[in-house]
Amino acid sequence: MTLLGTFKGNPRNDLGWMNSAGRPDPDVVFHRANLPRVGLDDVAALTSGVMTSAALYLQDGDTISALTFISAGTAAGSPTNYWFALYSGAGALLAQSADQTSAAWAADTAKTLALSSAVKISKSGIYYAAIAVAATTVPTLVGTTGARPHLTGESNLAQTSGSALTATAPATIATPAFKRQVPLVIAT
Template sequence: MTLLGAFKGNPRNDLSWLNTAGRPDPEVTFHRANLPRVGLDDIPAAATGVMCSVALYLQDGDAISNLTFISAGTAGGSLTNQIAALYSGAGALLAQSADKTSEAWAADTAKTFALASPVRVTKSGVYYAALAVAATTVPTLVGSVGAKPFLSGEGNLAQTSGSGITATAPATIATPAFKRHVPLVIAT
């Protein structure tokens, strides 16, 4: 047996599908994403006025200016507030976007939220990208399904928190609840 166990091939070749599943070459277009581009489907977002935050690994030195979420098969209807925010791994607000209020969000459409000020990451680790939409019909999002954490110290891949959120992101992610559906987020 080798260091790779019973596997006899080249690990780079075996994992190449992950490289082709990703966004543009990160050496050309800087981005960070929480999910690969394969195996995604139409998933429900959080309820109206509830924040959904997803774990996103960021590297020391990254400068994050935008968070992009992609709607799936259901468009937003009668939208009143739409904000995105970036939180530390401990759940403290680092920056939020302006409120996109009633701006339309069609089905199968990427929506980019510019943070009020870029966030320079000073320590590699898990951060949380959050989205809160207040609407009669909250758009569904492109995403995947994640398992509930069961190991000690393991965090949620997606979680919900808060209620009645409108134009201002909460200062902290308070009392997060596990969310099985994990939206795709792209940070640039």
């Protein structure tokens, strides 16, 4: 067995399709994303007043100052509150964006919100990027569907928590529930 297990090819060649997916060079435009840009669709990842958080791998030394989610085919209808937040892998709130209250969020639109303070990552691992929208109609998001974790140590790719949330992110991700719809999130 080699370092690559039973894989006999060149990993750079095998992953070459990712380079053609249009991602900017991370040495030029710093970003971390939880999903590649291919195979994404319109997913119903949100419920009004409930937080959805997506697993996002961040590396030691990264400084995260903003999160981006992208609406899909359905715009936010009569929003009253929405915000983004970054949580540790243990579910502790690290930073939240300002509440956007009733600001419009059109269909097929990337929404980038600055966090209240930049977060310097001190340990590589899974973190959670969260979004909560309270609205008559919540937007659908660009994302994919994922399977429930079944191996010891696997994390949810997406999860929900909380209810009747308004302007403030909860201090912790309490009693997360598996969510099949995984939104794309980009951290910058």
